[in-house]
Each structure stands twice: as C-alpha cells, then as structure tokens.
Amino acid sequence: MINYRPIARVISILLVIVGGLMWTGVPFSAYFDEDLRPLLLAGLATIGLGALLYLVPFRRGIPIRKREGYLIVVLSWLAMIFAGMLPYLFSGIIPNVADALFETVSGMTTTGASVLTDIEIQPRGLLYWRSLTQWIGGMGIIVLTVAIFPLLGIGGIELFAAEAPGPTSDKLHPRISETAKRLWLIYVGLTVVLVGVLTLLGMSPYEAINHALTTMATGGFSTRNASAAAFSPAIQYALIAFMFLAGVNYTVLYLSLKRRWADVWKSEELKAYFSLVVFLTVIITIKVYHATGSQDLEQAFRDSLFQIVSLLTTTGFVSADYTSWTTSITLMCFVLLFLGACAGSTSGGIKVIRHLVFFKNSYLEFKRLIHPAAIVPLRLNQNIVPGRIITHVFNFLLLYLLIFVFGSVFLAMLGLDFMTSIGAMATCLGNVGPGIGEVGPVDNFAWLPGHIKVFLSFVMLIGRLEIFTVLVLFTPFFWRLN
Structure with missing residues (x-):
C-alpha cells in the first residue's frame, strides 16, 4: 500500500x-x-x-x-x-x-x-x-x-x-545526500562563474544573471527577442563553452575538478560527445560557408558551432535561422533533436550513452552471428554492461520512437502540417525548444x-x-x- x-x-x-x-x-x-x-x-x-x-x-x-x-x-x-x-x-x-x-x-x-x-x-x-x-x-x-x-x-x-537523467546515475559519494550536495555545488558554481564572464564581456548584470541561469540549465530562455543573436561574438563563444560544459555528465565534471584525468578520459560518452560536436561543426561550417556566400568563414564557423552545441545539449538558444541555410542542414539539425548530450547532465533528449549502447551492441550482433557459440559482452568504459541495462536502453529507444510517431500523427490529426507536427513533437519530447516547420528557430508556439x-x-x-x-x-x- x-x-x-x-x-x-x-x-x-x-x-x-x-x-x-x-x-x-x-x-x-x-x-x-x-x-x-x-x-x-x-x-x-x-x-x-x-x-x-x-x-x-x-x-x-x-x-x-x-x-x-x-x-x-x-x-x-x-x-x-x-x-x-x-x-x-x-x-x-x-x-x-x-x-x-x-x-x-x-x-x-x-x-x-x-x-x-x-x-x-x-x-x-x-x-x-x-x-x-x-x-x-x-x-x-x-x-x-x-x-x-x-x-x-x-x-x-x-x-x-x-x-537523475539518463540510464545511469553515478554516485560521487556513498551517501546520496552528499552526492546531491556535490552536484548542486558544481551547478551553482558554474552558474556564478558564467554570470561573471558574461558581465565582463559586456552584458548587463541583469541579462548576465538570466542567461547564466538558462545556459547552465540547458534551457534557452532569453531576455531578447533575437535570443543569442542579439549579442556579440565574444558572448556567443562564452555561451557555447558553457552550454558544452552543461551537457557533460556531472560526475565527469566532478572528476575534472578533482584532477582525476585518467578517469575522465575513460569516459567513452564524453569522447563521443566531443567528437560529434567537432565532426558536425566541420561538415556544417563548410556547407554554410558555401551556401551563404556573403558570410565570412569565422561567422559561418561560429553560427554552425553555436547551433550544433545548442541543439545537441537541448539548450535551444538561437544565433541564426538554421532552417534557412539548406535542406540538408535543416535535416541534420532535425536529427540533432533526437540525440541529447551526456547522461547525468542537465540536457534533455535520448542521451549519447544510449546511442553508444545501441550502436555498439548492434555492431557486436554481427560478430555473434558469425560466432554463435561465443560470449561477446558489450563494454563501456572498460566495464561489461549488464543485460538488463541493454534491455532498458532498447525499450527506451523503442518507446521514445513510438511516442514521437504517434504524437506526430496526433498533432497532424489536430490540424498541423507535416513539418510542424514532427518538429513540435521532436523538440518538446527532447526538451530542445526550437524545431522545424512553423515552430522553427525564428518562430514560437503562441499561435x-x-x-x-x-x-x-x-x-x-x-x-x-x-x-x-x-x-x-x-x-x-x-x-x-x-
């Protein structure tokens, strides 16, 4: 009872x-x-x-x-x-x-x-x-x-x-209350640091406080109609850096503060998260630079990096209208709505670690087909992933996909067009903010x-x-x- x-x-x-x-x-x-x-x-x-x-x-x-x-x-x-x-x-x-x-x-x-x-x-x-x-x-x-x-x-x-967000919740301390205190100390500390950085870069103290609160929360509410596009390149780079940090597992941030670098570099999720940002930034920067000939390379790089980090961490700040670049970039940005950053961070979405489990297990399945009698365990961070965790991840991914599909169909039945239906469903389920269609980066949900x-x-x-x-x-x- x-x-x-x-x-x-x-x-x-x-x-x-x-x-x-x-x-x-x-x-x-x-x-x-x-x-x-x-x-x-x-x-x-x-x-x-x-x-x-x-x-x-x-x-x-x-x-x-x-x-x-x-x-x-x-x-x-x-x-x-x-x-x-x-x-x-x-x-x-x-x-x-x-x-x-x-x-x-x-x-x-x-x-x-x-x-x-x-x-x-x-x-x-x-x-x-x-x-x-x-x-x-x-x-x-x-x-x-x-x-x-x-x-x-x-x-x-x-x-x-x-x-705790994500499939696992690593404990920093044997007592759960001490774990929570450490998480909040890191969270509060990074927020205070960002307030100081934004103020030094020219934001008013009021706006610095607001944007620090929403950046570390990977939320994306701004005090300006133009969102991050209203501020200088230096401020945008600062927001990029702290959005990226906000998307990192807080256990990893704690280990970094303790200078336990060997444990930090063991995190496969962190490596995948960082590699994904670098890879997508290179690809989209090249495409944006060629698609918008009037932009210089630095602005193309900054806009691309900003939107990738903003969408991947589900922050949702906007520095440019990514739906106006090219159809392929719009599609890539739409896919980012389903990724999310690291588990144990403040970001929403599916999380990188779940994608890692899915792709690594799918790859190992080919090996199991060739060697059906072999025991081929899935390892992450040099540890064997229990079968119940793999099952949980696959169930989560399937349920997430089903909710997205049926929710999109439901929105279409209520009168929204195809692009707006899938855009609204993807961005709300992933807790991102901007989507595609009539709820894109320069639109809102008021209508x-x-x-x-x-x-x-x-x-x-x-x-x-x-x-x-x-x-x-x-x-x-x-x-x-x-």
Whole structure:
C-alpha cells in the first residue's frame, strides 16, 4: 500500500522552496519600478500551501519505496508547475491558463519553447522568474531535496534513481545526500562563474544573471527577442563553452575538478560527445560557408558551432535561422533533436550513452552471428554492461520512437502540417525548444490552439522525466496493493 504521508511532506518542502525562490525576483521588480504584487502574492500562496501540507502527520524514519519515489517525482513536478504558473496569471502577462501552463512546463522541463511574442516588453522581474524556472528544473529540484532528506528522516536513493537523467546515475559519494550536495555545488558554481564572464564581456548584470541561469540549465530562455543573436561574438563563444560544459555528465565534471584525468578520459560518452560536436561543426561550417556566400568563414564557423552545441545539449538558444541555410542542414539539425548530450547532465533528449549502447551492441550482433557459440559482452568504459541495462536502453529507444510517431500523427490529426507536427513533437519530447516547420528557430508556439499546448506540455514533462517515470503511473500493476 502506498504511504502518502512522506509524499505530502516532500511536496510541502518543495513548495516552500519554490515560493521562496519566487521572492528572489522581487528586488528586480523593485529596481525596475514594476508591480511587486504578482511575485509577492504567488510566493505567499505557494509557501502557504506548502505550510498546510507540512501539517499532515508524519513519522520520521519511514523508508521511501519505489512506488513512493516515482509518485514523489511526478507529483512534485506537477506541484512546482502549477505553483510556477501563478506569477504569470497574477500579473496578467499570460492570462490564459493553457498558455501559462505551457510556458511554465517549458521552463521547468528546460525546453525553452515559448508563447511570448515580444519578450523585451515584459516585466523584468517576471522574466527573471521565467529564467529561474529553467534553473530550478535544470538539475531537478528533487536532487536538492534529497540533500536535505536527513533532516526529514527520509532516505532518498529511490528519488535520485527516479529523477537523475539518463540510464545511469553515478554516485560521487556513498551517501546520496552528499552526492546531491556535490552536484548542486558544481551547478551553482558554474552558474556564478558564467554570470561573471558574461558581465565582463559586456552584458548587463541583469541579462548576465538570466542567461547564466538558462545556459547552465540547458534551457534557452532569453531576455531578447533575437535570443543569442542579439549579442556579440565574444558572448556567443562564452555561451557555447558553457552550454558544452552543461551537457557533460556531472560526475565527469566532478572528476575534472578533482584532477582525476585518467578517469575522465575513460569516459567513452564524453569522447563521443566531443567528437560529434567537432565532426558536425566541420561538415556544417563548410556547407554554410558555401551556401551563404556573403558570410565570412569565422561567422559561418561560429553560427554552425553555436547551433550544433545548442541543439545537441537541448539548450535551444538561437544565433541564426538554421532552417534557412539548406535542406540538408535543416535535416541534420532535425536529427540533432533526437540525440541529447551526456547522461547525468542537465540536457534533455535520448542521451549519447544510449546511442553508444545501441550502436555498439548492434555492431557486436554481427560478430555473434558469425560466432554463435561465443560470449561477446558489450563494454563501456572498460566495464561489461549488464543485460538488463541493454534491455532498458532498447525499450527506451523503442518507446521514445513510438511516442514521437504517434504524437506526430496526433498533432497532424489536430490540424498541423507535416513539418510542424514532427518538429513540435521532436523538440518538446527532447526538451530542445526550437524545431522545424512553423515552430522553427525564428518562430514560437503562441499561435497554437490551447488543447495542443496542453498536449505538448504533457509531452515535455514525460521527456524531462525520462518517459518511464511518468508512464509507469499509468500501468495497473503500479497501483496494486501487493
């Protein structure tokens, strides 16, 4: 039987944290002489609801089982999403519930798709909250809560397994709370460093904070209508570097900080990630340079590298309209929507490690055909990959493909054209932001009907929570008593 008391306790703490984070936007509203009430009231309502849930009787030392772990993750994200809608609704900048839901889900899942048609006229305090929703969702606020679980008398390993992105969640420390603290220290540290770098390169402190929050979250919300194209080449190169870092497994980043270079270079996923960026940059730079004769080679290289890293890490910043280059480049960029960066990073998508498992196992299958009696194990980072992991990866890939296909067909049945249907489905499921068709890099999602936005909001959520975490709740055996 599912124990709902620890679930209520965790959600109550999360709501208090989210409400407090809302109030960090109040100084920006005050500085820019804007209405303070939306953020103040939204924060008060969120904290108040969290306080009420905290009153639910709770006994320390209760273990969280798998069922409670998955429920906590999904229900916590839903609670954060509905709380995150309040500033938009209270301020009136997004008065429609479907639009507010879409914008909040896009923020919390770090997708970066938006319904705001003119970002630069919006209140600065609310734009900061919009950026902060991505930073909250970037690592997953559940991991932050795991760090304080010892104070609640709850063990958090099941939560970490349900929330951590990718097929594996390497532990940096034997205690899961210590792991979460280390992850967040790296996350916060890189965000602070990027704020300083962007400020030194000419961004205003306000814009530097916003873009640092959304870059390290691989989210892509910007304070400018033109996104990253509005800034200097130096700023774009800085964003490229930190987007790339945000797409690296945080375990690898931790090992780098510890100068354990031998362990870092053993990561096959990191090598594949880096090689993919280099290979695609060379190919697309050449094609862009020849396709747009008016561009110089440096700009062709910068635009190509920026869009490759932005799409591969599922950040979604835009420095150029890649759909206007050539059909082949558009197709390559569309394929990038299905890749994702490294597992254990803040990026969305399928993740490089799953592709590695798939291609390496497929290659080894040819060897098994020639030598049917031989035992040919799959190895990654010099370790044998267990059969259950291979099965999980193949099931994930098949389920991901099926969701994309059926979702695209469903969108087409609702009236979208072919290119827009597959573009919207791919970018929302992969948590990327820009797609192709009428939801490309220079478009947004404001024109879509409300029911389509609600559907795509659900797609973004299951993509962010790695599909199984959400869909397992819809299976009958999840709710059985035994």
